[in-house]
Amino acid sequence: xxxxxxxxxxxxxxxxxxxxxxxxxxxxxxxxxxxxxxxxxxxxxxxxxxxxxxxxxxxxxxxxxxxxxxxxxxxxxxxxxxxxxxxxxxxxxxxxxxxxxxxxxxxxxxxxxxxxxxxxxxxxxxxxxxxxxxxxxxxxxxxxxxxxxxxxxxxxxxxxxxxxxxxxxxxxxxxxxxxxxxxxxxxxxxxxxxxxxxxxxxxxxxxxxxxxxxxxxxxxxxxxxxxxxxxxxxxxxxxxxxxxxxxxxxxxxxxxxxxxxxxxxxxxxxxxxxxxxxxxxxxxxxxxxxxxxxxxxxxxxxxxxxxxxxxxxxxxxxxxxxxxxxxxxxxxxxxxxxxxxxxxxxxxxxxxxxxxxxxxxxxxxxxxxxxxxxxxxxxxxxxxxxxxxxxxxxxxxxxxxxxxxxxxxxxxxxxxxxxxxxxxxxxxxxxxxxxxxxxxxxxxxxx
Amino acid sequence: xxxxxxxxxxxxxxxxxxxxxxxxxxxxxxxxxxxxxxxxxxxxxxxxxxxxxxxxxxxxxxxxxxxxxxxxxxxxxxxxxxxxxxxxxxxxxxxxxxxxxxxxxxxxxxxxxxxxxxxxxxxxxxxxxxxxxxxxxxxxxxxxxxxxxxxxxxxxxxxxxxxxxxxxxxxxxxxxxxxxxxxxxxxxxxxxxxxxxxxxxxxxxxxxxxxxxxxxxxxxxxxxxxxxxxxxxxxxxxxxxxxxxxxxxxxxxxxxxxxxxxxxxxxxxxxxxxxxxxxxxxx
Numbered sequence: 266x267x268x269x270x271x272x273x274x275x276x277x278x279x280x281x282x283x284x285x286x287x288x289x290x291x292x293x294x295x296x297x298x299x300x301x302x303x304x305x306x307x308x309x310x311x312x313x314x315x316x317x318x319x320x321x322x323x324x325x326x327x328x329x330x331x332x333x334x335x336x337x338x339x340x341x342x343x344x345x346x347x348x349x350x351x352x353x354x355x356x357x358x359x360x361x362x363x364x365x366x367x368x369x370x371x372x373x374x375x376x377x378x379x380x381x382x383x384x385x386x387x388x389x390x391x392x393x394x395x396x397x398x399x400x401x402x403x404x405x406x407x408x409x410x411x412x413x414x415x416x417x418x419x420x421x422x423x424x425x426x427x428x429x430x431x432x433x434x435x436x437x438x439x440x441x442x443x444x445x446x447x448x449x450x451x452x453x454x455x456x457x458x459x460x461x462x463x464x465x466x467x468x469x470x471x472x473x474x475x476x477x478x479x480x481x482x483x484x485x486x487x488x489x490x491x492x493x494x495x496x497x498x499x500x501x502x503x504x505x506x507x508x509x510x511x512x513x514x515x516x517x518x519x520x521x522x523x524x525x526x527x528x529x530x531x532x533x534x535x536x537x538x539x540x541x542x543x544x545x546x547x548x549x550x551x552x553x554x555x556x557x558x559x560x561x562x563x564x565x566x567x568x569x570x571x572x573x574x575x576x577x578x579x580x581x582x583x584x585x586x587x588x589x590x591x592x593x594x595x596x597x598x599x600x601x602x603x604x605x606x607x608x609x610x611x612x613x614x615x616x617x618x619x620x621x622x623x624x625x626x627x628x629x630x631x632x633x634x635x636x637x638x639x640x641x642x643x644x645x646x647x648x649x650x651x652x653x654x655x656x657x658x659x660x661x662x663x664x665x666x667x668x669x670x671x672x673x674x675x676x677x678x679x680x681x682x683x684x685x686x687x688x689x690x691x692x693x694x695x696x697x698x699x700x701x702x703x704x705x706x707x708x709x710x711x712x
Numbered sequence: 713x714x715x716x717x718x719x720x721x722x723x724x725x726x727x728x729x730x731x732x733x734x735x736x737x738x739x740x741x742x743x744x745x746x747x748x749x750x751x752x753x754x755x756x757x758x759x760x761x762x763x764x765x766x767x768x769x770x771x772x773x774x775x776x777x778x779x780x781x782x783x784x785x786x787x788x789x790x791x792x793x794x795x796x797x798x799x800x801x802x803x804x805x806x807x808x809x810x811x812x813x814x815x816x817x818x819x820x821x822x823x824x825x826x827x828x829x830x831x832x833x834x835x836x837x838x839x840x841x842x843x844x845x846x847x848x849x850x851x852x853x854x855x856x857x858x859x860x861x862x863x864x865x866x867x868x869x870x871x872x873x874x875x876x877x878x879x880x881x882x883x884x885x886x887x888x889x890x891x892x893x894x895x896x897x898x899x900x901x902x903x904x905x906x907x908x909x910x911x912x913x914x915x916x917x918x919x920x921x922x923x924x925x926x927x928x929x930x931x932x933x934x935x936x937x938x939x940x941x942x943x944x945x946x947x948x949x950x951x952x953x954x955x956x957x958x959x960x961x962x963x964x965x966x967x968x969x970x971x972x973x974x975x976x977x978x979x980x981x982x983x984x985x986x987x988x989x990x991x992x993x994x995x
Contacts, residue, residue, distance in 0.1 A: 566959035
């Protein structure tokens with residue numbers, strides 16, 4: 266293939282740089298090392314900026330959570346980022362075993378899975394998407410990301426949203442507190458009008474109350490053997506503290522009772538409640554072992570008793586439902602990946618299309634100049650016909666050449682080896698081209 | 713024409729019923745089934761409204777006065793209330809119980825629509841269709857009563873299903889999203905109250921009309937008897953709920969029995985056995 270000034274065919278320059286995810290997660294690195302990493306890298310956005318400024322990648326973003334530390338980058342050398350990563354911990358041998366790298370499609374898939382919470386410790390948890398969004402925001406603020414990562418992150422958010430809305434991955438809660446709150450919502454119309462009595466001051470009861478409070482409960486009474494401990498817990502939630510002896514009195518007004526006290530006999534019995542209830546539902550959450558509430562209470566109308574095993578069973582059932590839903594989520598992710606790859610291909614073809622457009626413009630300009638130069642005396646119809654014929658011939662020739670090269674029909678070795686990219690040409694000046702008819706024809710033939 | 717529109721409408725209601733039931737037993741992840749069911753319901757309701765418009769074209773005819781069009785109205789009001797309900801509660805279970813009731817009532821009216829409406833009115837007696845005031849005071853409250861009882865029946869069934877799920881302590885207990893036990897209980901109580909007030913009006917207006925026209929207050933007409941019995945039973949439900957503070961579960965069971973048997977008797981008498989206004993039975 267002949268190479269002439271302004272019309273040469275250039276060797277392929279990859280316009281589609283490689284995507285790379287380099288990192289460690291709870292799957293590969295112990296919590297001690299993850300802690301060290303977090304301590305050493307207090308500001309992940311600075312890391313991203315450093316990677317770009319050192320030329321290790323053209324774009325970079327850093328995702329740092331308690332369960333993972335990952336660098337998402339575009340372009341550059343994977344080895345360079347790996348070395349940089351190892352240097353962050355200062356202990357290359359131990360980290361290098363835990364370090365993983367995903368390239369191109371695998372990298373995209375990984376980011377989609379992470380954003381959709383399929384790679385999380387608790388599948389379906391909602392926190393991770395917020396953390397990925399935060400990583401993206403930081404990278405945008407520091408200017409370390411460009412078109413590729415921008416599109417990658419946006420598509421990851423879109424896929425994660427689709428996974429959440431189209432599958433059951435996040436619709437089944439897996440923590441005991443979550444299950445307790447959801448059950449309360451199934452029983453009571455308005456949690457802000459519900460009165461909660463907590464018996465004992467255990468950690469689980471505290472967590473359950475915290476969840477209930479975050480969903481609107483604001484009338485909390487804490488009953489405990491020692492009034493001081495009850496008062497301390499009640500103070501946290503703006504509630505009231507009573508001694509265990511006053512429990513019968515406060516039970517009368519209670520809608521939810523959480524039992525979390527270590528006691529050898531049930532503190533709430535059927536007889537005690539039968540005389541008190543008046544058509545109002547009562548939700549009993551028994552977190553104590555031995556059980557705080559008599560099991561016969563479950564037989565009473567309007568009394569809904571869940572002990573720790575019942576809550577655990579519901580949570581476990583939900584966990585298996587989530588895992589089943591994760592299979593559906595993988596399909597959504599693969600579809601998202603397909604869309605992203607399509608976008609990448611489109612982007613990769615962009616310079617070729619620009620060059621082709623320029624080549625066509627040049628051919629048109631040349632054709633017009635040539636026609637006008639030699640046929641001034643002819644009628645406009647004849648000139649137009651000549652221009653149309655000349656331009657169509659040249660464009661057809663150009664496209665045929667491209668087609669042949671793409672299909673490997675051309676016999677020239679260079680053509681087969683070389684990509685189909687036309688390098689940018691300088692705008693054609695009509696005056697020059699008009700007097701250079703032979704050279705243009707050569708170029709056309711050469712292509 | 714009227715018959716054709718009604719048939720298309722009821723077909724759409726039927727499709728919606730099938731989709732709601734499908735959604736109830738095998739919930740779709742995307743919610744597409746429920747959306748399709750809702751669209752079917754809206755379209756069916758629009759055609760339903762057109763049907764009523766076509767029926768009302770005859771100015772000498774008041775639709776509430778014969779069994780066929782009475783049920784057409786009952787099902788229309790049910791559809792309207794259901795669509796309003798769905799604005800607040802996106803809940804397939806309600807659809808699974810209310811949509812079949814709409815189909816049942818509209819089906820019985822469509823069944824009769826092939827007959828000429830005016831002939832039905834004349835079959836009901838010469839007076840029928842003339843006394844608009846009595847029709848409004850008697851027919852409209854009756855319509856409200858029937859609709860509220862159908863809704864109370866559906867809400868009570870939903871309450872019992874949700875309550876059973878929570879009592880059984882499985883993950884299904886968390887699936888109810890939208891309606892909770894307290895809300896269902898309140899809805900049920902309100903609907904029973906509305907039904908009670910409406911039936912009271914029906915009895916008073918019907919009694920006054922009977923005294924004026926027939927000089928006799930009581931007859932063994934099934935609608936009259938069942939109306940009185942249901943009035944007493946609704947009063948009993950309200951008493952045990954509001955005064956004796958019975959549990960919502962017992963109230964729901966009671967409502968299912970009372971509303972179910974009342975609707976069955978009204979349906980059997982008016983739609984299948986009589987095929988005419990219950991006023992006609994007086995003569």
